[in-house]
Structures are given as structure tokens and as C-alpha cells.
Amino acid sequence: MFGIFSCIHLIAHPVGWTSVEEATKPALMSLLALYVLASKGQRALIFALLLSCAGDILLMQGESSSAFLIGMSCFGAGHVFLIYALKSQHRPNCARIVRGAATIYALLCAGLILLIAPGLGSMSIPVAVYSLLLAATATASTGVNGKAALGGALFFISDTLIATRLAHLPQLPQAGLIVMATYIAGQYLLASGLLKSATAANVLRRSDVAE
Numbered sequence: 001m002f003g004i005f006s007c008i009h010l011i012a013h014p015v016g017w018t019s020v021e022e023a024t025k026p027a028l029m030s031l032l033a034l035y036v037l038a039s040k041g042q043r044a045l046i047f048a049l050l051l052s053c054a055g056d057i058l059l060m061q062g063e064s065s066s067a068f069l070i071g072m073s074c075f076g077a078g079h080v081f082l083i084y085a086l087k088s089q090h091r092p093n094c095a096r097i098v099r100g101a102a103t104i105y106a107l108l109c110a111g112l113i114l115l116i117a118p119g120l121g122s123m124s125i126p127v128a129v130y131s132l133l134l135a136a137t138a139t140a141s142t143g144v145n146g147k148a149a150l151g152g153a154l155f156f157i158s159d160t161l162i163a164t165r166l167a168h169l170p171q172l173p174q175a176g177l178i179v180m181a182t183y184i185a186g187q188y189l190l191a192s193g194l195l196k197s198a199t200a201a202n203v204l205r206r207s208d209v210a211e
Contacts (some may be wrong), residue, residue, distance in 0.1 A: 002031040006184050013177045022060060027185060031051035032191055041195050044085040051078035052187065061138035069123075072130055075159075079133040082190065083140045086152075101142040101149075106154070109135040112160055119167030127163055134159050139188040141190060146191025154186030 012020040033049035036042075051074045058071030065086050090098070109131050117124045134156055141152025161179045165171060172178060 002028065002035055002188070005031055006108050007187075010181055010184070014174060023115050025060065026053060026057050029056060029187065032187060036191050036195065039195050041191070041198065042085045042088070044081045044088075045191060045194055046080040048078040048085065049187070049191065051075065051081065069126060072126060073105045076130050076133050079130075080135050083133075085194055086137070086144055086148065086190075089148075089194055090140075091145070091197075094143040098139060098143045102139045102192060105135040105139045108156070108160075112163060115161050116167035116169065119169065123166060127166065130159075131163065141193070145159065147189050147196060151186045151189025151191075151193055154182040154189065156186075157207035158182035158186055 005027050009021060009024040009028060012024065013020075020149040021095040033046050033053070036046050036049065053155040055074035055078065058067045059178035060073060061067035061071075074189045112126050113131055116127065120127055138156040158179050161172075161175055161182075165175065
């Protein structure tokens with residue numbers, strides 16, 4: 001169902017079916033959370049997805065409303081749960097990779113904040129804090145597996161594009177579609193990467209017990 005709703009939502013955007021787009025958006029992360037629940041995934045991951053769902057609903061109220069700030073706070077809290085879930089599934093001996101990713105994402109985050117801060121006004125500090133959480137999630141994802149790392153990168157790209165829009169910077173053609181496509185793919189890859197890692201860890205534990 002998550003895949004079907006995602007396809008419908010992404011098709012509705014360029015076609016101009018605003019009512020379909022608005023009706024499907026709140027369902028996306030809730031359906032992904034149900035998938036994780038059915039797959040016996042981490043509770044922290046489920047909480048992160050449900051907070052993202054709440055953030056999606058609030059952000060639909062408009063970028064100038066107080067609901068937008070509350071929605072961004074929901075996403076920020078979701079990142080905290082997501083970072084916890086990712087770090088709990090880090091591979092052994094991944095510290096070098098994570099440190100390298102931390103350097104790259106720190107530089108990207110610093111560059112982003114410097115770029116967008118002049119156009120954000122009173123939103124500059126909340127967006128800067130959120131950007132740090134976003135970079136931390138992307139960094140933590142590199143310690144799990146390739147699927148999660150790609151998901152973290154796509155999530156970072158998606159929210160970076162939103163930040164440039166908030167700062168009134170020039171946008172790519174169909175920027176809204178790109179934002180949603182990278183967001184949906186990023187969240188799915190993060191979730192499926194974590195589920196894959198947890199499954200592999202369970203198999204390894206059963207093998208150790210059998211021996």
C-alpha cells in the first residue's frame with residue numbers, strides 16, 4: 001500500500017491533482033510505519049515515522065504559519081528517534097566510515113546554513129538546529145548499510161531543497177516533485193535498511209546460539 005500511495009502522490013504533483021496530492025500525503029509515513037510494525041521493526045523507527053507523518057500534516061498548513069514551526073519540530077523529534085535507531089544498528093568497525101561521513105555532512109550543513117540564513121529571518125535559528133539534526137541522521141545512516149546510507153543522503157537532499165525554498169533562493173524545475181520523491185525514497189530506504197540490518201543481526205545471534 002505504501003508503494004501504491006507513493007506512486008499516486010508523485011503522479012498527482014506534476015499533473016496538478018492538488019486534492020489527490022493533499023489526501024495521499026498524510027498516509028505515506030503512516031503506511032510505512034505500519035509496514036515497519038508488521039515487520040517487527042524498532043519502536044524508535046516507528047515513532048520517527050509517526051512524527052514525520054504529523055510533520056507532513058502540519059507543514060501542509062503553509063510555510064508562514066506557526067503550524068510550520070511545530071511541524072518542523074515534529075520532524076526534529078523524529079530525527080532524534082531515527083538517530084537512536086540507526087546507531088543501535090551500527091556495524092562493527094564502522095567508526096572510520098562514520099567519522100568521514102560526519103566531516104562531509106558537517107561541511108555541507110555549514111555551507112547550507114551560510115547560504116540560506118540571510119533569507120530566513122526569524123526562522124534562521126530553528127532551521128539551523130534542524131539542519132544539524134538532519135546532518136546527524138545522514139551521518140548515522142552510514143554506519144548501518146548501503147541502503148540506509150543512501151536513504152540518509154536522499155533525506156538530506158530533500159530537506160535541503162525545502163530550506164532553499166524557505167530562503168527564497170532560485171528553485172529547480174519541478175522542485176516540489178523532487179522534494180517528495182527524495183523524501184519518500186529516503187524514508188523507505190532508511191526503514192528498509194534498518195529492517196535488513198536487524199534481520200541480519202538476529203540471524204547471526206541464532207547462529208551463535210546454535211553453535
